[in-house]
Amino acid sequence: MRLRWAAKDLGFEKIALRDNLMIAHFVSNQESPYYETETYHQVMQYIISHPKRCALKEAHGKLILTMKEVSTVTQALEIVRAMAE
Numbered sequence: 001m002r003l004r005w006a007a008k009d010l011g012f013e014k015i016a017l018r019d020n021l022m023i024a025h026f027v028s029n030q031e032s033p034y035y036e037t038e039t040y041h042q043v044m045q046y047i048i049s050h051p052k053r054c055a056l057k058e059a060h061g062k063l064i065l066t067m068k069e070v071s072t073v074t075q076a077l078e079i080v081r082a083m084a085e
């Protein structure tokens with residue numbers, strides 16, 4: 001639950017772990033004011049600074065973050081918390 005709460009605070013609507021991947025879905029409304037917030041810019045800065053590990057894609061009008069080498073909930077929570085810093 002802590003992971004979901006932390007992810008929600010960053011603007012992720014959904015987060016999942018599978019096959020050593022963390023998959024996070026951003027706010028689905030692309031017109032949302034979220035995309036102009038400092039929080040969104042912090043997440044994007046984290047993604048930019050970890051290019052080998054992070055990938056962004058758009059599917060069905062949704063922005064999705066995929067992060068490699070995340071095998072545990074504890075590891076995912078540490079990453080989500082690092083994005084918020």
